[in-house]
Amino acid sequence: MTATTYSISLIGFGGVNRALAELIVTRNDVWQRELGFRLMIVGVSDLTLGSIIAPGGIDPRVLTRSRFEPGGFAALSGGSADPRSLIVVRNAPADIVVEATFTDAQTGEPAISHCRAAVAAGRHVVTNNKGPVALAARALTEQANRLGLRFECEGSVMSGTPVLRLAREALAGSQITGFKGVLNGTSNFILGRMEAGLNFAAALHEAQAAGYAEADPTADVEGHDVRLKVVILANELLGADLLPAQVECSGITAITPAHLAEAAAQGRRWKLIGSAMRQADGQVTAQVQAKCLPLSHPLAGISGAVNAVTFATDLLGDVTISGPGAGRVETAYAILSDIIALHRDGVAAKCCEAAE
Numbered sequence: 001m002t003a004t005t006y007s008i009s010l011i012g013f014g015g016v017n018r019a020l021a022e023l024i025v026t027r028n029d030v031w032q033r034e035l036g037f038r039l040m041i042v043g044v045s046d047l048t049l050g051s052i053i054a055p056g057g058i059d060p061r062v063l064t065r066s067r068f069e070p071g072g073f074a075a076l077s078g079g080s081a082d083p084r085s086l087i088v089v090r091n092a093p094a095d096i097v098v099e100a101t102f103t104d105a106q107t108g109e110p111a112i113s114h115c116r117a118a119v120a121a122g123r124h125v126v127t128n129n130k131g132p133v134a135l136a137a138r139a140l141t142e143q144a145n146r147l148g149l150r151f152e153c154e155g156s157v158m159s160g161t162p163v164l165r166l167a168r169e170a171l172a173g174s175q176i177t178g179f180k181g182v183l184n185g186t187s188n189f190i191l192g193r194m195e196a197g198l199n200f201a202a203a204l205h206e207a208q209a210a211g212y213a214e215a216d217p218t219a220d221v222e223g224h225d226v227r228l229k230v231v232i233l234a235n236e237l238l239g240a241d242l243l244p245a246q247v248e249c250s251g252i253t254a255i256t257p258a259h260l261a262e263a264a265a266q267g268r269r270w271k272l273i274g275s276a277m278r279q280a281d282g283q284v285t286a287q288v289q290a291k292c293l294p295l296s297h298p299l300a301g302i303s304g305a306v307n308a309v310t311f312a313t314d315l316l317g318d319v320t321i322s323g324p325g326a327g328r329v330e331t332a333y334a335i336l337s338d339i340i341a342l343h344r345d346g347v348a349a350k351c352c353e354a355a356e
């Protein structure tokens with residue numbers, strides 16, 4: 001039986017790409033049987049651990065089950081203590097580069113450079129990094145498409161919940177005129193834990209331990225992460241051309257246990273809401289702000305790291321999708337879903353057809 005094998009490079013080896021490597025260990029045979037392909041890791045780059053370029057493939061069990069010291073990838077065949085991210089992107093013979101380094105909301109770097117270099121080297125890009133998607137998705141998509149390649153980013157909003165694909169594909173033909181949503185797992189989780197009596201610092205610590213928070217969690221609690229997601233949804237689904245700086249933004253740090261208790265006494269609940277709306281003049285305006293919603297509001301019951309977004313549409317009225325908004329495995333699933341899309345569209349295959 002012939003199995004298609006897609007070779008991938010992992011740029012950033014934190015929670016999400018580790019979870020993807022672990023899924024490759026446990027699910028590759030199932031994917032081969034049910035989806036028609038398997039994945040082989042040929043490159044890895046990480047700021048602390050170093051990098052590996054292994055054209056014949058790296059055993060994912062070695063990556064996920066070894067305890068590496070800083071620079072520890074140097075001990076592996078094709079390894080180096082230096083991250084060499086751009087070299088891995090260019091030289092590891094991957095069909096697909098998976099970019100999952102830190103999100104930089106100001107510049108999108110170095111992730112934008114990783115994505116550009118990947119496309120220039122003839123590789124598809126799959127990313128859940130919100131920086132390149134919010135700041136450069138259009139340019140990166142055009143660069144990729146010119147070369148017959150793809151820039152996929154499902155995991156940049158709502159983790160593995162297929163919000164972009166659902167809106168683009170399943171709602172095609174019905175115009176989306178706006179949306180509002182709970183779009184940050186960490187802040188929603190923190191609000192819920194504070195309602196249960198934890199203080200802010202302890203609740204944040206739990207969110208970090210669960211893998212929901214950004215490397216700098218200020219982005220989560222000050223609303224900057226939601227701002228990027230609002231820009232992504234508005235640009236991708238409403239045809240807007242927004243930059244993060246054009247979106248008014250505040251977070252949840254001013255919300256105290258007293259505010260939460262007062263809201264509860266009134267049958268209300270605080271939620272951090274990101275929204276955008278097309279105005280009569282065609283402009284799209286957007287904002288991020290904590291709102292005290294009545295419990296009857298569809299977004300008031302969204303709890304933990306779950307996210308939800310309600311789209312206003314011309315033919316269907318409101319359509320709400322909810323599901324995981326953060327999490328290592330959930331986000332690794334988003335990467336898989338992008339690779340499945342490439343596979344089903346028949347574009348991912350480039351390098352390896354392995355006979356089993």
Ligand SMILES: NC(=O)C1=CN([C@@H]2O[C@H](COP(=O)(O)OP(=O)(O)OC[C@H]3O[C@@H](n4cnc5c(N)ncnc54)[C@H](OP(=O)(O)O)[C@@H]3O)[C@@H](O)[C@H]2O)C=CC1
Nearest residue numbers: 012013014015016046047048085100101102103129326327
């Ligand atoms: N976790 C989640 O629920 C979700 C995360 N995301 C996004 O996915 C991305 C990854 O998330 P996650 O895995 O949780 O984050 P982590 O912080 O766990 O991992 C990021 C990794 O990237 C590495 N890194 C940073 N810069 C570079 C670089 N220039 N070259 C190579 N490696 C680099 C870091 O190295 P080191 O630690 O050694 O410094 C770290 O291992 C982020 O952009 C995040 O915003 C999106 C949706 C959900």
Ligand SMILES: N[C@@H](CCO)C(=O)O
Nearest residue numbers: 184185186212214326
């Ligand atoms: N830190 C983000 C990860 C998902 O983008 C969150 O908590 O929602």
